[in-house]
Amino acid sequence: MRNMGRTSGDPTPDGVPERLVQATIRLLAEQGPSAIKARTVASASGLSTMAVYHHFGGIAELIRAVADRGFTELDRAFSQVPVTEDPIADLFAMALMTRRVARENPHLYDLMFGLSTRRATYRPLSDSDVRSSGRSPAFRGAYVHLAEACARLVSSGRIGQQEPEAVAAQSWSYVHGCITLELADHFAEFADPVAQVLLPMGVNLAVGLGDDRERAQASHEAGARLYDSVTRGSEDQAVAE
Amino acid sequence: MRNMGRTSGDPTPDGVPERLVQATIRLLAEQGPSAIKARTVASASGLSTMAVYHHFGGIAELIRAVADRGFTELDRAFSQVPVTEDPIADLFAMALMTRRVARENPHLYDLMFGLSTRRATYRPLSDSDVRSSGRSPAFRGAYVHLAEACARLVSSGRIGQQEPEAVAAQSWSYVHGCITLELADHFAEFADPVAQVLLPMGVNLAVGLGDDRERAQASHEAGARLYDSVTRGSEDQAVAE
């Protein structure tokens, strides 16, 4: 609650809050949200339950910090996608990145976009952890990647003249909907949900936005190659253990 | 757990399980998921906590029954949409219906599609409440409306020849993504998320699937009229209190 427990060094801080957040993320991935208890995360971190309350204020704030960490990881995943001359390929690569992050910790993704962690509690949310527009800095860091890619797409003239925010909202809705339904096992009838739903739907959306089908199809393949090159290059460097 | 507490009368059964489910739904809508406790739903139903365990087995099963009731309401909402000669208009009306159900009880919608209620617990899910394909009968009842509309769309020849299941998955993903992001306040920048995101994106998806933009636009307006006629005709008869 007071400071971060570290005097210097920004990458991979080894402070107590960091240990609590990472232990919570690990419990979330291994045992689901029902395993997140004050005593559980404390003992998994080698600490007492008081550490949770001194550094975060309670379990609710811890969970919110964990969800925010999820957006930080999404931001880092988006940062690995290079900016090419094909905005739709970039968007496809970001879609596959989002799916990778979601599948690495489905419960964390559920926490990031669920309602229970936002306004469920009685907080007036006028605190300092919510800065300018009601969303956390980590969230906006990830969102600007999407918004900038959509802005590049509109300014390229490849699709019709329309608001970049609307394009971003549609792209985001399509990816988020696909991922959520896949995580909830609603795409069990598809052997390869990416090849059968996510990517064809992206091509359809691009065509609906005004792109040519051939170019959209080519961007889909370019985006898949972009994703492969990025993920193969870093090869589980994001896994912390 | 044993019977339904009623001897006859299928519509609006007044048994104890029904009272518990409706009390839970009401608490969910008014105070969020954190208000769902055994003592809370019991006292809200004028009963003791034992009623929950006699009829459901525990809070987890109650919540699952509540989520299933959500699909029952979605099924009933879809049943109110008539089958016209314009499948895309029908799909637009169903999309608006889904958004209406979701906004009537956002936390219930979150429960229906979240991960926490499915495989979070340690159940092997080989029970009898999951019948044929891993989904509840109520879910499949709602889903067939979507699947049949997509089958009508494909067989109409209006879009390209493609698998109806893929069309259904894409339609579902798009609507579910839009609704989820809107419920999580991620569309706060849009004054009218329906007119600015949901409906234009539906037109784009229809165009991407192979429809003409003019016909898709006309179906969008026809679907909106269809939705208005249905909802204005029943006018809060679904609200149980």
Added chain:
DNA sequence: CCTGCTACTATAACGACGTTATCGAGAACA
């Protein structure tokens, strides 16, 4: 050295929760 202060943590406790054991009320039936 001791003293006071700060930052943080462990221990123990309190109230609330999910769950269960036990028992009583009422119906069905012989």
Added chain:
DNA sequence: TGTTCTCGATAACGTCGTTATAGTAGCAGG
């Protein structure tokens, strides 16, 4: 009437989030 069963109320147990209390370590000044 007696038996059995269903069902729900009461009370209890263990766990949870949270808090009060007390303790440890480091540091400044004497």
